[in-house]
Amino acid sequence: MARTREFDLDAAVNAAMDVFRSKGYEGTSMRDLSEATGLGSGSIYAAFGSKDGLYLAVLDLYRQRYAAPMVDLLRSGRDPRAVIREVFIGTVDDITGDGRHLACLIVGASMERAHQDVRVAERLRSTTQSLESALYDLLAEAQLRGRISTDRSATDLAGFLVTSLQGLRVMGAINPDREALTRYAEVALTCLD
Amino acid sequence: MARTREFDLDAAVNAAMDVFRSKGYEGTSMRDLSEATGLGSGSIYAAFGSKDGLYLAVLDLYRQRYAAPMVDLLRSGRDPRAVIREVFIGTVDDITGDGRHLACLIVGASMERAHQDVRVAERLRSTTQSLESALYDLLAEAQLRGRISTDRSATDLAGFLVTSLQGLRVMGAINPDREALTRYAEVALTCLD
DNA sequence: GCGGTACTTTGTCGATCGTTCCAGATAGCG
DNA sequence: CGCTATCTGGAACGATCGACAAAGTACCGC
Numbered sequence: 001m002a003r004t005r006e007f008d009l010d011a012a013v014n015a016a017m018d019v020f021r022s023k024g025y026e027g028t029s030m031r032d033l034s035e036a037t038g039l040g041s042g043s044i045y046a047a048f049g050s051k052d053g054l055y056l057a058v059l060d061l062y063r064q065r066y067a068a069p070m071v072d073l074l075r076s077g078r079d080p081r082a083v084i085r086e087v088f089i090g091t092v093d094d095i096t097g098d099g100r101h102l103a104c105l106i107v108g109a110s111m112e113r114a115h116q117d118v119r120v121a122e123r124l125r126s127t128t129q130s131l132e133s134a135l136y137d138l139l140a141e142a143q144l145r146g147r148i149s150t151d152r153s154a155t156d157l158a159g160f161l162v163t164s165l166q167g168l169r170v171m172g173a174i175n176p177d178r179e180a181l182t183r184y185a186e187v188a189l190t191c192l193d
Numbered sequence: 194m195a196r197t198r199e200f201d202l203d204a205a206v207n208a209a210m211d212v213f214r215s216k217g218y219e220g221t222s223m224r225d226l227s228e229a230t231g232l233g234s235g236s237i238y239a240a241f242g243s244k245d246g247l248y249l250a251v252l253d254l255y256r257q258r259y260a261a262p263m264v265d266l267l268r269s270g271r272d273p274r275a276v277i278r279e280v281f282i283g284t285v286d287d288i289t290g291d292g293r294h295l296a297c298l299i300v301g302a303s304m305e306r307a308h309q310d311v312r313v314a315e316r317l318r319s320t321t322q323s324l325e326s327a328l329y330d331l332l333a334e335a336q337l338r339g340r341i342s343t344d345r346s347a348t349d350l351a352g353f354l355v356t357s358l359q360g361l362r363v364m365g366a367i368n369p370d371r372e373a374l375t376r377y378a379e380v381a382l383t384c385l386d
Numbered sequence: 387g388c389g390g391t392a393c394t395t396t397g398t399c400g401a402t403c404g405t406t407c408c409a410g411a412t413a414g415c416g
Numbered sequence: 417c418g419c420t421a422t423c424t425g426g427a428a429c430g431a432t433c434g435a436c437a438a439a440g441t442a443c444c445g446c
Contacts, residue, residue: 022308023309024217024219024305025219025220026217026218026219026220027218027219027305027309029432029434030434030435031432031433039394039395040394040395040396041395041396041434041435041436042393042395042396042435042436042437043393043394043395045434045435045436046392046393046394047393050434050435051434051435101308103304103308104304107300107304107363108304108305110363110367111217111296111297111300111301111304111305111363111366112217112220112301112305114366114367115215115294115296115366116216116220121367124367125368128364128367128368151383152379152380152383155376156377156379157380159364159373159376159377159380160376160377160380160381162360162364163357163360163361163363163364163377163381164356164357164360164381165360166359166360166363166364167355167356167357167358167359167360167361167363168356168360170300170303170304170356170359170360170362170363171321171355171356171359173303173304173307173308174303174307174318174321175318175321180352183348183349183352183353184349184352184353186345186349187345187349187350187352187353187384188353188356188357188381188384190344190345190384191380191381191383191384200423200424222402222403222404223403223404223405224403227425232424232425233424233425233426234404234405234406234425234426235406235407235408235423235424235425235426236423236424236425238404238405238406239422239423239424243404244404
């Protein structure tokens, strides 16, 4: 072996994520990424191959950092209504949390990149799918125990809840009003009754 | 006076809209716009001033062509549940209609442009606001007549419904499954019960 | 401590970006 | 019918794009 990598790869991906979230994919230049990560463009190309490669790495980190914990929470075995509510509140917090107005990478990627890059599309489908199936398992179990309505199939309810989460992201981008978003989330949750 | 404008301004904006919807704002070049509209860049700059100017014109046309008819339908005085269902079905149709996978300009603009251009942000807020208030009027009236649930305020219900519509757009971009989207829409509508 | 190797930096590549300008074409007015 | 104001398409602008190659640097095994 030889010289070791000097920078923290994860930290670089993390910095790149903020840029992509605030400027979008096309709106972000390699120069932006260089400044944000503190790396020369050569290092970026050595580590990720291309701008696309870095974007995919960002997408994977986003999934690992935000989507995976949500799935874990849903599969924690706690009260179904409570954990679902927690997921919704957490999402609203994430949207309105800091003043930086960082868009959701998933929604942004869905709009801007999904139709251009099949690898992006795959990751998006996989991410929403894992969230949906975690919700499905939780809801199906809860229906068996009579804890939530059986008017609708667990499949439909799970898909609807994910749809609502995506909708909250969009609404939050247009008007980041925490109270309003929370009330919309509450309405969505009444579909479980 | 002298020579009159030869091309149809509305047709040009319409063609530009398709490009922006499929490539996003940053992903669209003036070259793309020239080819789509059939105009030289000189004519575009003479008519719209800049790429931003054309984008704003596209946004206005989108609002006039898609949002306004929705509002009209909601205000047509017909049965509340029926017209709301029609709006949702129409949205699902629009998402899955043609195979061109044209993203929703509103959602795309929310993600990509709202934080960069205040004029875009204003138009987005105004568009969702007019949809929301049309829904509000319809729902408030329906609540008075006991046609829908009064568990939630008409304000919250209206906001929730718009949120659901946005969510459907995102889900449709990830996976344009007409039947699934329709079922998610149905679940959203049960919140009126 | 030395050679080799992997990583970082820097400078630059052709292409393309949004924009501007100009020469030619064209339609209305006297 | 000629004049001229306006429109048109395309050439050309400087800037910046993503990408890359070469040179410099720090670390490892020996």
